[in-house]
Amino acid sequence: MGREEAKVLDRNAADAASPAARGSVLGREKEGIALKLRPRAQVGRAAIEQARLVLLIMINIAQLWTLSATVEASLAARWQLLVPLVASSGICALITLSILLWWRPDRFAPDR
Incomplete structure (x- = not known):
């Protein structure tokens, strides 16, 4: 059988x-x-963490793109492009730090 x-x-x-x-x-x-099945709160927190991860990945890709453009501009001796590229890389770094340090889903959890 x-x-x-x-x-x-x-x-x-x-x-x-x-x-x-x-x-x-x-x-x-x-x-x-x-x-x-998981409770709705856990599913919501997982969605927030996934959104955080997607944002960090997108910002890191933009920062790598800016870094490669900066290296290319400096090798081509196009010095006028370096200031905006370095500034945009710094802005990306600040956004990344703010997402990592301050944007936490547990801050919005209700008190028990």
């Missing part, structure tokens, strides 16, 4: 069993589902 046939027989036996037995089988399935 294969595994699939055994599963079908087990389901048929649970269907033919008394209502109390069926309730216990369904109760176990419901408990398994309940254990997999």
Whole structure:
């Protein structure tokens, strides 16, 4: 007898069993589902952390792009471009630091 046939027989036996037995089988399935679900607050915090991570990645990509443009401008001796490029890199660094240090979801959690 294969595994699939055994599963079908087990389901048929649970269907033919008394209502109390069926309730216990369904109760176990419901408990398994309940254990997999997370509270809304945890899901919301996970979304905030994911948004933070996406913002940091985007800012770091922009900063790397600015850094490569700065190196290219300095190697080409285009000194007039260095000031805006260094300023934009500094702004990216400040935004990154502000996201890392001050933008925390636990500050907005209600007091318990």
